[in-house]
Amino acid sequence: MDRPAIDGIRGVKLPVTDLEISLSWYQQVFGVVPEMEFPDESGTVRGVVCSIPGVADSGIALREDAEAALRYAGFDPIAWHVADLTAIGEWVALLDRLGIDHSQVIMASEGWLLAFHDPDGIGHHLYTRATHGIDRSGQPGAGRRVTS
Numbered sequence: 001m002d003r004p005a006i007d008g009i010r011g012v013k014l015p016v017t018d019l020e021i022s023l024s025w026y027q028q029v030f031g032v033v034p035e036m037e038f039p040d041e042s043g044t045v046r047g048v049v050c051s052i053p054g055v056a057d058s059g060i061a062l063r064e065d066a067e068a069a070l071r072y073a074g075f076d077p078i079a080w081h082v083a084d085l086t087a088i089g090e091w092v093a094l095l096d097r098l099g100i101d102h103s104q105v106i107m108a109s110e111g112w113l114l115a116f117h118d119p120d121g122i123g124h125h126l127y128t129r130a131t132h133g134i135d136r137s138g139q140p141g142a143g144r145r146v147t148s
Contacts, residue, residue: 011049011059012078015068017120022062023048025119028098032060069120076115076123084130085112091126109136109143 016022026032032050040046047063082088088105091114095102102116111128118124137144 009058011061013061013063014077014118014122015065015072015120016062016118017064017066017069019046019048019062019064021119023050026050026060026062029095029100029118030060035059038063069122073121074123076125078123079125079127081129082126084128088112088114088126088128107132107134107136 023032023034031053033053034048034050036049037045038047038049047061049059049061051059082091085105092102092105095114095116100116102114106113106115108127110131112130112132113128114126116124136142
């Protein structure tokens with residue numbers, strides 16, 4: 001079947017319970033830069049779209065929606081790429097400096113992984129582009145390649 005091409009992801013929208021708290025957290029952790037805001041009928045800003053330094057043509061939008069944020073708590077909708085295990089170590093140091101709880105460095109299905117949560121409990125994974133070269137496909141919880 002012929003299908004029109006998609007050439008990237010413009011951005012991801014996440015629900016938050018408190019826009020000010022979440023925006024501050026995303027600025028501290030990821031260095032996001034607000035580019036556009038969305039006020040409601042009374043003029044109160046309820047959403048913001050941010051660029052992410054180093055991530056070309058993609059952004060993250062935060063939108064106040066307490067009910068949706070509660071439903072996302074514990075779920076991990078975003079896996080960010082980082083270069084390698086050294087980069088994961090740099091992220092551990094940053095998160096420690098910021099006082100943000102995080103997992104241990106995990107040997108994931110193909111690379112290394114670090115997991116942590118935003119103020120609403122929404123999970124973020126940092127996953128290395130570099131692989132460790134160990135076949136973990138038979139282990140519980142590990143992914144495996146789909147064969148056709």
